[in-house]
Amino acid sequence: GAVVSQHPSWVICKSGTSVKIECRSLDFQATTMFWYRQFPKQSLMLMATSNEGSKATYEQGVEKDKFLINHASLTLSTLTVTSAHPEDSSFYICSATTTRGWANYGYTFGSGTRLTVV
């Protein structure tokens, strides 16, 4: 089945630094990737949608200059949290899908990244 690998699984960083999270589709070409954020005891909140080779589309209220998304290839998307602050501490999850043979892959999620900013 479709597999999405997300790294790191957890990261601790100092306030003011930047953190990069990677999301890779291992056995299919991810034409579209999604990034979500989840706070404790809450549901997943969609942050942005990225199509390969295009700029990401951000949901309302999500700062595009703070959460940089790059989807340069069909198997890799990255989310960089710039100048992280404690309020950015959260669980970040990526999801990938494809328009190529979509019925075989659907939407597949990564295992998530726990970010703690101290």
Added chain:
Amino acid sequence: DAKTTQPTSMDCAEGRAANLPCNHSTISGNEYVYWYRQIHSQGPQYIIHGLKNNETNEMASLIITEDRKSSTLILPHATLRDTAVYYCIVRSSSNTGKLIFGQGTTLQVKP
């Protein structure tokens, strides 16, 4: 995007069937119903999806009402490992096809 309504929580005895309801009264004709679950601190796991016909796979069955305004996810023989938050999602009809999560149902399977 069509919104979904699910009960906040449910309990189920181990070995019994778990029936999780979902209302999606504003669903449009070309929108699919998806079910995912999330075990604590993990990414969501796909369970099943359907358009208008009932669907069954190795994990669960999905029953969609004829008017498509509601559906039920059935786990035929719940185990303790099925304890999770279950999300019923209607896929966006926009070109991006994004999945918007509601609050989900916390299913507690008890021995």
